[in-house]
Amino acid sequence: MKQTWRWFGPEDRVSVDTMLQAGVEGVVSALHHIPTGAVWSGAEIAKRQKEIATRPAGGPSGLKWDVVESLPVSEDIKRQTGDWRNHLEAWKESLHNLHAAGLNVICYNFMPVLDWTRTDLAFQLPNGATCMRFELPVFAAFDIHILGRDGAVDSYSDETVLAANQVFKTLRQDDIQSLVRNVVFGLPGAAENFSLEDLRYHLSAYAGLGEDGLRANLIDFLSEVAPVAQDLGMRLCCHPDDPPTPLLGLPRIMSTEADYKQVLDTVDVMSNGVTLCSGSLGARPDNDLPGMMERLGDRVHFLHLRNVKRETSDICGSFHEAAHLEGDTDMVALIAAVLKQEAHRRAAGREDASIPFRPDHGQDILDDLGRNAQPGYPSIGRLKGLAELRGIVTALSHPTVANGLNH
Template identity: 80%
Template sequence: MKQTWRWFGPVDRTSVDDMLQAGVEGVVSALHHIPSGHVWSVDEISKRQREVAIRPNGAPSNLAWDVVESLPVSEDIKRQSGDWRNHLAAWKQSLHNLHACGIKVVCYNFMPVLDWTRTDLGFMLPNGATCMRYELPVFAAFDIHILERDDATDDYPSEIVAAAKSIFASMNDADKAALTRNVVFGLPGAAENFSLADLRVHLAAYAELGEDRLRANLIDFLSEVAPIAQKLGMRLCCHPDDPPVPLLGLPRIMSTEQDYAHVLGAVDLMANGVTLCSGSLGARPDNDLPAMMDRLGDRVHFLHLRNVKRESNDIQGSFYEAAHLEGDTDMVALIAAVLKQEQRRRAAGRDDISIPFRPDHGQNILDDIGRNAQPGYPSIGRLKGLAELRGIVTALSHPDVQGR
């Protein structure tokens, strides 16, 4: 298992030196300044590679950009509307350019409109740490009473609708504005300038597009790009929905093992793979993460190891970002399943034996608090998570344990 770290580039509050001191072996990054539908040029890719490779003092870091997260799939591609054919051509060219620069693993997602959704980006825990939280009644209050989406009440149980009404009645204008900012933060770069009117326009564009059509569009997309990746020796890996349930009337198609199995079977190439995110998938009680790793493992090309604490056993429920070993996913069992998959790959002579993983998200602890890092990406909270995950990998890989 290769230990990696997500880095947002020179603007990131975590420096290259910080990553080195955390003991990471590789970097996960993206070119967030390039809009969806545009080509990632070799020059821009190479520039980010140089930024990863050089420490602030000019010395070599000996780190490399190993995983792209994410090469964005435009809304036009997801809907097969507007300029989608040109966007698809740009995505293909970006693959070629990444290959030319030596990068082989590309994470992407097919979530309509919002990449991820939380209602609180700084939920206070009893020990004083803060984390991100998705609270279903609060989200329903946004959906029903702030966004005022047509027929939104039909998407929630009656008790959630009642709770949402009470929550909204207690909110002042500042509370409403803060909740709106939190919800739209899942649109990269949009938190400062994305209005409710903008969101309504995006939602309206999906009004006639259900799950079956979106799934077919994903398969069409993969039928175009996966053969290219296969020929180039690259690996594409789709990130699951976050949270893994329908939101705002939008279709969600990558939330369960069955969802992945359908898409992997429809485009049955090794290049068409999975980003197994234990936090996103773990927000549903019916997703068994170690079993999913056992059954889908040969196509898992990238791992996000994080944990969430579910606040109910409902499929549609609230949760918060737990410490890496404290949520509802059995992280030891999951990592054991990953190591077994790597043993199978070694025996099969594959060249992708070591699966890259990163400590996804983290709680704000110690000096993280008040640093205003990207939500979910504190330095110390992720360092703690990586240390815990590294300890599990080390223990399970020890000869004394392997021989038992």
């Protein structure tokens, strides 16, 4: 398992030196400043590679860009509207440019409108740490009373609607503004540039496109780009929905093992693969993460290892980001399944025997508090998570136990 770390570029509050001190082996990054639908040029790719390879003081870091997260898929491609064919060609051209630069693992997602959704970006835990949280009644209050989406009430149980009504009664104006900012933070791009009207516009653009339509568009997209990636020896890996349930009346099509299996079987080439995010998928109690790794592992090209604590037993319920070994996912069992898959790959002579993973998200602890880093991406909280995950990998890889995993 290759230890990687997500880095948002020179503006990231977490530096290249921090990554070095964390002991990572590779970097996960993207060109967030390039508009969605535009080509990632060779020059821009090389610039980011140089930034990763250079320490703040100017010396070499020894690190390199290993995984792209994410090469964004435009809303036009997802809906097959507007300029989607040009965006599709730009995506293919970006693949060629990335491959020419030595980058071959490409994470993307097919979530409509919102890349991820939380109601609180700094929920305080009993020990004083903060984390991101999705609280269903609060989100329902936003949907029903603040956004005012048509038919929103019908999207929730009577119990949740009643709870949402009570939540809304307690919200002050600054609470409402904060909640709006938190929800729209999941929109691609800078959150401060989006408003409720922007969100309403994006939602209306998906009117009439249900799960079957969005899935068909994903399969069309993969039918175009996966053969290109296959010819180049690249690996595409789709990130699951976050949270993995319908929101705001939008279709969600990558939330369960059955969702992934349908897409993998339909576009059945090795380049079409999975980003197994234990946090996103783990927000549903019916998702068996170690089992998914066992059954889909042949096509898992990238791992996000994080944990969430579900606050209800409902398929769609509240949850918060837990410490990496303290949530509802059995991280030891999941990593054991990963190591077993890697052993199979080595035996088969596969070049991708070592699967890259990163400690996805983390709680803000110690000096993280007040540093105002990217939500979910603190320095010390992720370092703690990486150290814990590294310990599990080291223990399970020890000769005294490894033989049992390889059979």
